Amino acid sequence: MKRRHSRSSDGSSGISSGSVSVASSVCDGNQNDTSVSMTSETQLPKEETLRLRNEHLGSLTALYFRENPLKIIRAERQYMYDEEGNQYLDCINNVAHVGHCHPAVSEAAYQQMTQLYTNSRYLHDNLSTYVKRITQLFPDPLTVCFLCNSGSEANDLALRLARAHTGGSEVITLFGAYHGHIQSTIDISPYKWKNDMADKPKYVHVAPNPDMYRGPHANSASPGRDYALEVKKIIDTIKLDGKQLSAFIMESLQSCAGQVLPPPGYMTEAFRYVREAGGVCIADEVQVGFGRVGSHYWGFETQDVIPDIVTIGKPMGNGHPIAGVITTKAIADSLGNIVSSYFNTYGGNPVSCAIGHAVLDVIEDEQLKKNAQEVGEYAVKELQKLELKHKIIGDVRGMGLFVGIEIVKNRSTREPGTAVANEIHRRMKNRRIIISVDGAFDNVLKMKPPMCFSRSNVDHVVWSLDEVMSEIATSDVIKPLKPSTGTSHLEEVNVSHLSAATN
Amino acid sequence: MKRRHSRSSDGSSGISSGSVSVASSVCDGNQNDTSVSMTSETQLPKEETLRLRNEHLGSLTALYFRENPLKIIRAERQYMYDEEGNQYLDCINNVAHVGHCHPAVSEAAYQQMTQLYTNSRYLHDNLSTYVKRITQLFPDPLTVCFLCNSGSEANDLALRLARAHTGGSEVITLFGAYHGHIQSTIDISPYKWKNDMADKPKYVHVAPNPDMYRGPHANSASPGRDYALEVKKIIDTIKLDGKQLSAFIMESLQSCAGQVLPPPGYMTEAFRYVREAGGVCIADEVQVGFGRVGSHYWGFETQDVIPDIVTIGKPMGNGHPIAGVITTKAIADSLGNIVSSYFNTYGGNPVSCAIGHAVLDVIEDEQLKKNAQEVGEYAVKELQKLELKHKIIGDVRGMGLFVGIEIVKNRSTREPGTAVANEIHRRMKNRRIIISVDGAFDNVLKMKPPMCFSRSNVDHVVWSLDEVMSEIATSDVIKPLKPSTGTSHLEEVNVSHLSAATN
Incomplete structure (x- = not known):
């Protein structure tokens, strides 16, 4: 698969063994061939990638998971891979509409x-x-x-x-x-x-x-x-x-x-x-x-x-x-x-x-519109089941592969559960599932994945959310505001993470 | 060279004989391989290309040579090719900086x-x-x-x-x-x-x-x-x-x-x-x-x-x-x-x-900066020679491969020669050289070609400009405003073409 074109000095083009290297001066990592994963020696150490970015990219430039950002080096369909080959399920990239790196594109x-x-x-x-x-x-x-x-x-x-x-x-x-x-x-x-x-x-x-x-x-x-x-x-x-x-x-x-x-x-x-x-x-x-x-x-x-x-x-x-x-x-x-x-x-x-x-x-x-309808309906149905179990879910709504889960402190008052939503986001990342948090109160878990998202992906997300929400319910992330007032008026602590917006 | 990737229904990618066709419904022309020129049967007739554009693209969208637009289907280095395989010298595309379709890019x-x-x-x-x-x-x-x-x-x-x-x-x-x-x-x-x-x-x-x-x-x-x-x-x-x-x-x-x-x-x-x-x-x-x-x-x-x-x-x-x-x-x-x-x-x-x-x-x-300096200096020098011969040239200026030739009606008054500049532009196109006209008075012939532009390209341009300017001097494009006042106060007629801007 690997081809390297270069131009001879008279400008005619041809195939050579490759005098042209991309990013040759600092890195010639990702320009290698399409093998399944990058070897670590062709990549900069992650700290160096971050250091150069911090030094030369405008500091306001958005970064996911600012405290421990992901280095993603490859993606295919609804999956992304970090520098160690770990697979992440991408639930949010509506730009990679027909799937990351679709070969036809x-x-x-x-x-x-x-x-x-x-x-x-x-x-x-x-x-x-x-x-x-x-x-x-x-x-x-x-x-x-x-x-x-x-x-x-x-x-x-x-x-x-x-x-x-x-x-x-x-x-x-x-x-x-x-x-x-x-x-x-x-x-x-x-x-x-x-x-x-x-x-x-x-x-x-x-x-x-x-x-x-x-x-x-x-x-x-x-x-x-x-x-x-x-x-x-x-x-x-x-x-x-x-x-x-x-x-x-x-x-x-x-x-x-x-x-x-x-x-x-x-x-x-x-x-x-x-x-x-x-x-x-x-x-x-x-x-x-x-x-x-x-x-x-x-x-x-x-x-x-x-x-x-x-x-x-x-x-x-x-x-x-x-x-x-x-x-x-x-x-x-x-x-x-x-x-x-x-x-x-x-x-x-x-x-x-x-x-x-x-x-x-x-x-x-690939009939992706039909897939969006079927998988989207399935996702909403499954998330609504989750809603029955977890009181922090205030609302589940969606249309096709455009789904939101509103996290609240209290279902009656609908007070936004901003910190909990962000903690869910963080813990889902640790489970290698990328969702996002957004909305005026930064409390809506968002899904708008590549359109090849499958039912088994939905199962994976719902099952993981179930576990994460159960963990959080028993952790110190949610503490009663006043002792013994039951489940209402939950106060959120210990959450320093701020999610990036996902426009 | 030609490869067609498609994805099987389960989403795995592979190489197939090609179920994926680009623009398959209406045209599958330019997605063929990199042979020297397109065959006409893979292209829409030019009138149809224009008709669809006129019907569905916003009417204000700029088009070069509105009266007889060019259909360009391939380009390499500083050369572009129309649907009949005619080669055009591109003197203006500063976007195709290192040459059109450079294989390394x-x-x-x-x-x-x-x-x-x-x-x-x-x-x-x-x-x-x-x-x-x-x-x-x-x-x-x-x-x-x-x-x-x-x-x-x-x-x-x-x-x-x-x-x-x-x-x-x-x-x-x-x-x-x-x-x-x-x-x-x-x-x-x-x-x-x-x-x-x-x-x-x-x-x-x-x-x-x-x-x-x-x-x-x-x-x-x-x-x-x-x-x-x-x-x-x-x-x-x-x-x-x-x-x-x-x-x-x-x-x-x-x-x-x-x-x-x-x-x-x-x-x-x-x-x-x-x-x-x-x-x-x-x-x-x-x-x-x-x-x-x-x-x-x-x-x-x-x-x-x-x-x-x-x-x-x-x-x-x-x-x-x-x-x-x-x-x-x-x-x-x-x-x-x-x-x-x-x-x-x-x-x-x-x-x-x-x-x-x-x-x-x-x-x-490819040392293109150096090339820009050398070829640009040569271009200005050669154009200045042309200035000695053609009084419609009011000024030649340039720095590297960024060159302007100001066309005037009168060197003393510096009155802009808008219509003549546009006529030169049109006639150069007929000689398959693409230059542009711009400036507040739409009278400056502009060159800002791909950086691989050569001395022989300069010779070609200068020689063609010489011929075109000589033709125009003896044609009815330029007529004396008042008989026998000599070369001053030239009036321009018979020029209906309006050039597009070239930002």
Whole structure:
């Protein structure tokens, strides 16, 4: 399998024994062939990997398990392997959508990289066929797309399209929302606001997220209607201020907010209010798209609506940076109101499009949407059994392979069990299962694994959670706040670990 | 060479005769093996490629030669090939830095894609060694970096770092500047403003770009000093308004503005004023970095300054989306003033870092910086000879493989020769040489080719330009505005072609 190409001095290419070495000056580890595991002598000692990172990578760069970070050197399907060959079950990487390092994707990338890896200013079949194929996965009138590199770039463009089309300035977003890491998307991501509402720009308005477990209308008989009315209230305020609404943006299912599934009717009603006010509706499918919800290809379809703009990303390239904005021809054309042209150096290049095609092929060939539905339903059912046993589980919710387990101190008060959730996370890691903790109160265990996740993987997770939760119930992690008040008002101690977010 | 991997239904990977086809539903052209040219039967007819693109890709998406676009299906080194096998000399793709489809880069990408393609939340040697290696290419105290996907994301982060570090809000940018295609970078890119200064946000201030051919101080005895004083004037205004300067951002050599090289001393003096005002200095090396200027690795080094923040991109991945921000530890740490963490889904993943390493390897192994210096000097010398012959050439300027030829109607008045420049561009395409036209007046022929560009390529370009300019001089493209006024006041007619920008 191992081939090393180099170029002779006259520039012709050929196969040689390998004058080209990758990372040759410091490390030539992972560029060896595809044998099952790396030998330790080709790897830097883990402490050195960490030291170099600490010395030269921005200190704010997120790291899982900061106290004892994992060094992962190989991954395949839903499994990752550390430098000692230990296998970890990956329950959270929604980017490795069709499975880590799927050979069909790597091969498509490589074949195209040897042919052409340039920009979309030239005609290319990969681009033309991909934009046809991806738009055909959306209902009419969503027939046009733009391609870019990341969900952040996609949401940025979506916001600009909305402004160009409506002439409006105001944006409504949801509490807990995460839409990207660049300035314009941080603006509309309460999840990223370090100082909470003090970081909210004036043009941004935050509606309560349609949380059916906690939040103002969690106990309503019509939570969809009532949460949508919150959007209408904001629209009324915007009008009173003499401003024009540009966009209402929401993740079709909220991820970083803690796996929040909107109640039936929410998007239909909210979209109606937004459109009546002249705004456009943006569905952010960056985290949940491409069949993850099981029953449909896109999350918004579960609410029986058609957005005006949809943004897609992460799973689209199975790790490769590709993202897109799908919209109507009219909205796409209106971009001309604010700029003369759209160009993205990498967006729509032949390699990214080849990878995009390969990902869609695998989703179809391996029936991953169907797998997500079946395994997801099984996971929720099994976790609900666990809920009967462990009182720290306040709620189990999910749709396809997008599942949340809300940890609480007290089922009646629903007080978030932040420290316990993080302790579960840590202990699951020790059992070589990677889940994450997220949400406004950092108390929701999240699962959004590669789509090839199996029933036996679910069994493994549920069985391990059962054990970990049993351990914790008898450990000093949970201590009664007041002696002999029973199981309510649990206090959490001895938990210093802070989990990283998993957007 | 051709291999097709597929996965059996149980998910194990292996090599098969190929159930996995890329773009299988519509096209399986470019995924064939690496033979010299595609056969036409594996390609869509060009009209169909164009039709699908027009139907499903946002209409604002830039396309070269809109009237008769090129379909490029393969490229190698500085050469591109259309669907009929015609070879084009690529004089403009600074992204394909070490040559289109360099096998060392494709191979490094592939080898790593088969191992691990996940995010920077886990430790990985590729990331640790790459951040060490890339920061070592910068002078102290620039020892820390952040990784992301595009120059736009890099400049966005640079602006946020500046704000976090200084507490300031105001940004000074240069006339003609291009820093990216997302909202925050369009804000500081006069090049992208559809309505010119009407599109300028209040927090942005535009200084004259330090153009030694046209502009307020082009004829000054001390243009560096005088242009820097323009920056100081703006700083004084900001202070008078009671505002705080955040950043001064400039491309070390301006590209979209028309290959503008700052005069000696400019950056030194401008940086001094900025720092005295508590601002930070950002050098955008997205277009010109990685040895393109020949004499140095980075453009700012030719001005003998050390910026506070440097952004890098395009050439960094030779086509693959990778970019970065290099800065001081103090500035990197200050990001914590505004956000809790930095995370970028793809930034710093092991594949991008493997590619980044491979690009650096090739630059070193093939001595491309030296080549840029030698071939660039030769190009400027030969073009200056052409200048003696053709009066439509107002200026020839360059540094390494970053060269501009300013086309004018009149050498005395320096009136821009926009239509003639575009006609040259079109005729060069017909001779299968791809150059571009850019600048505030769309009259500067630009060259920024892959770094393996050779002396014979220069000869080919110069000889062709000579012929094209001679043709144009005797054609009806240039007609005297008034009969018998000689060569001055040329009027341009019969040119309907509009070139695309080449950021």
